[in-house]
Amino acid sequence: MLVDFLKGSALALKHMGNFIIGKGNVTLEYPEVKREQPAFFRGRHRLQRYRDGLERCVGCSLCAAVCPSEAIYLEAAENTDENQVSAGERYAEIYQIHLLRCIFCGFCEEACPENAIVMGASYELAMNKRTDFIAEKDDMLDPAEKGFGDYHEYDPYISHVTPESDKSAKGDPWAVKAEH
Amino acid sequence: MQLPFSLQPLFDFLGQFTDGPANALIIVIALIKIALIVGGLLQIIPFIILFERKIISWVQDRPGPNRAGPWGLLHGILDGVKLFFKEEITPKGVDKPLYLLAPGLTVAPAFLALCLVPVGPIIQGAHLDALVSFLRLDPSIIGPGGIISEIPLAITNPNIGILYVLAVTSIGVYGITLAGWSSNNKWSLLGGIRASAQMVSYEITLSLSIIGVVLLAGSLNLYNIIDSQAGGFWHWNVMAQPVAFLLFIIAMFAETNRLPFDLAEAEPELTGGFHTEYSSMRFALFFLGEYINMVIVSAMCVTLFLGGYHGLFPLPWEAIATWITNISPSFAGFYPWVIMASYLIGPMVIVPAKVGFFIFLFIFARATLPRLRYDQLMDLGWKRLLPIGLINLVITSGIIAIDLMVTGNGQVELATKWIIGAITLGLFLAWDLLYYSPRRKAQLEKDYRLYPKSAKKGEKPALAS
Ligand code: SF4
Ligand code: SF4
Numbered sequence A: 001m002l003v004d005f006l007k008g009s010a011l012a013l014k015h016m017g018n019f020i021i022g023k024g025n026v027t028l029e030y031p032e033v034k035r036e037q038p039a040f041f042r043g044r045h046r047l048q049r050y051r052d053g054l055e056r057c058v059g060c061s062l063c064a065a066v067c068p069s070e071a072i073y074l075e076a077a078e079n080t081d082e083n084q085v086s087a088g089e090r091y092a093e094i095y096q097i098h099l100l101r102c103i104f105c106g107f108c109e110e111a112c113p114e115n116a117i118v119m120g121a122s123y124e125l126a127m128n129k130r131t132d133f134i135a136e137k138d139d140m141l142d143p144a145e146k147g148f149g150d151y152h153e154y155d156p157y158i159s160h161v162t163p164e165s166d167k168s169a170k171g172d173p174w175a176v177k178a179e180h
Numbered sequence B: 001m002q003l004p005f006s007l008q009p010l011f012d013f014l015g016q017f018t019d020g021p022a023n024a025l026i027i028v029i030a031l032i033k034i035a036l037i038v039g040g041l042l043q044i045i046p047f048i049i050l051f052e053r054k055i056i057s058w059v060q061d062r063p064g065p066n067r068a069g070p071w072g073l074l075h076g077i078l079d080g081v082k083l084f085f086k087e088e089i090t091p092k093g094v095d096k097p098l099y100l101l102a103p104g105l106t107v108a109p110a111f112l113a114l115c116l117v118p119v120g121p122i123i124q125g126a127h128l129d130a131l132v133s134f135l136r137l138d139p140s141i142i143g144p145g146g147i148i149s150e151i152p153l154a155i156t157n158p159n160i161g162i163l164y165v166l167a168v169t170s171i172g173v174y175g176i177t178l179a180g181w182s183s184n185n186k187w188s189l190l191g192g193i194r195a196s197a198q199m200v201s202y203e204i205t206l207s208l209s210i211i212g213v214v215l216l217a218g219s220l221n222l223y224n225i226i227d228s229q230a231g232g233f234w235h236w237n238v239m240a241q242p243v244a245f246l247l248f249i250i251a252m253f254a255e256t257n258r259l260p261f262d263l264a265e266a267e268p269e270l271t272g273g274f275h276t277e278y279s280s281m282r283f284a285l286f287f288l289g290e291y292i293n294m295v296i297v298s299a300m301c302v303t304l305f306l307g308g309y310h311g312l313f314p315l316p317w318e319a320i321a322t323w324i325t326n327i328s329p330s331f332a333g334f335y336p337w338v339i340m341a342s343y344l345i346g347p348m349v350i351v352p353a354k355v356g357f358f359i360f361l362f363i364f365a366r367a368t369l370p371r372l373r374y375d376q377l378m379d380l381g382w383k384r385l386l387p388i389g390l391i392n393l394v395i396t397s398g399i400i401a402i403d404l405m406v407t408g409n410g411q412v413e414l415a416t417k418w419i420i421g422a423i424t425l426g427l428f429l430a431w432d433l434l435y436y437s438p439r440r441k442a443q444l445e446k447d448y449r450l451y452p453k454s455a456k457k458g459e460k461p462a463l464a465s
Helices: A002-020 A062-066 A107-111 A163-169 B008-015 B021-059 B075-085 B096-114 B125-135 B161-182 B186-217 B222-227 B242-255 B280-305 B317-327 B329-368 B374-407 B414-435 B438-448
Strands: A045-047 A072-078 A090-098 A117-119 B120-124 B150-153
Touching: A002 B021, A002 B329, A062 A072, A062 A107, A107 A117, B008 B021, B021 B075, B021 B096, B021 B280, B021 B329, B075 B280, B096 B161, B096 B280, B120 B125, B120 B329, B125 B150, B125 B329, B150 B329, B161 B186, B161 B222, B161 B280, B186 B222, B186 B242, B186 B280, B186 B374, B222 B280, B242 B280, B242 B329, B242 B374, B242 B414, B280 B329, B317 B329, B374 B414
Parallel strands: none
Antiparallel strands: A045 A117, A072 A090, B120 B150
């Protein structure tokens, strides 16, 4: 009985000693160190752009239609020559996602024909007010210099190429850091 | 060396209200000791809680609380602040007087037992004389020949010290039982009942393990018990009573309701046990009581078995002081300081270190051992520890009786202590190894296994009958 006690205590002591000399720590010090997310992680939404800065979203409302929790609200407006916002005929004038309703299923991303809405890598979704949980278009839109891809050439696959999947093609699927 | 002014007029003045300056002096000395010991302990408890969380996390391979303050040092204090500002909720249907009384009933006995913990030696004789002349007090009131002839470095020093501690700590069970009873909650009640049964059962083991020590010292006074262990670690009672020491440690875990015996608050079963319905400072009082109790039983264990304020090796302080003063004339003034250090090393270094070891043991056991089932707890208490304690007591008292008859000087010889220790420890180890032999352990494992070991790997196990 005593021997068994000592055996068990020795194991616990070993773990404690290992920790004190700096081995075997499994905790990430979260706010300072952030866990890297895989490319397929479904975090906070992003609205992407083309290389020349035009928005990809054409205001087709497919994402709003497919959303199972009806978290997306959008109003489309016509592009004009003076105000060319997106690459298509129309663009989303108002684009809101209610992050408290969203279940992060990723259906919007799959439904989007332009690869405009994608699930990003950010998982920091805490806010101070309920109204802050309604993500506006400006909150989600990528900056212009992060645009990629070219809409002048027709390529049925281009819309499926994201910066993330570009990287994962090079064999590093865990390399995406949380953004936003 | 003397103070530039005398303190005597102060006590003469206070003496007008207390029937003589001696009484005033007694009260002032007691108040100073209470402030130092109780105040010091209360300051340390948040850090004990922090260390508990740290050590448990280390055993579990994680860093533990490290957000508030450097290295997380403020966590314990902030816990207290948080509890202080929480709302006190009194549920409907509670037995109000008992409900309000219970937290106090757990903390008060803990503080009462704290009065007896000897943290340092008794100041008496020439050293007291030197202290009195330094403070310029009246030697007929305080001094070797005065009304107050000694100052023990414990809040008080009654002759029946150990009995008082046992009596007072067993009152603590009322707090827990009444908390469970008055809360009007099934789980609390179950926790209270468990606590009372458990503490009553283990109180017996606790007392049995103490009796051997009392026999060795020939006194119930805590200072006499410590003095009987003076002169290095080979004189300590743990050498004479190793089995009683083990029993005391086990009973001490059960008495303080700590894991592996924390059935009274077993979270998975009782949602918090007796303190489920308590919030804010009332809950904090239970917590405080538990931690003070931990410190007290640790201090008692140190006093009874580990030589109290005596260090591992005896140091001839007066010889050291004389030697230092003889090195050079410029060191001549150091003599009283060295003597003072000899008195302060107990309360400042030795007792905290020894008590800290037991606190670590408490925490470490919590991180290591699983909680016992209720029947296992009662089995252990009544069928194992009680007989072991009785047999240990019979052997100890028999050998002590023979020793006293042979030498006839009323003292237990060092060799006798070692003989008692060797015999009891040998018998205990033999019993342990024989009783829990590999065959029996295999049988026990079979009895308590829900699924039998499957014959082949990958085979689906059938439920044991
Ligand atoms: S992730 Fe799912 S729930 Fe969230 S917005 Fe997109 S479709 Fe709606
Ligand atoms: S995000 Fe995609 S699916 Fe939604 S409206 Fe814009 S283009 Fe259509």
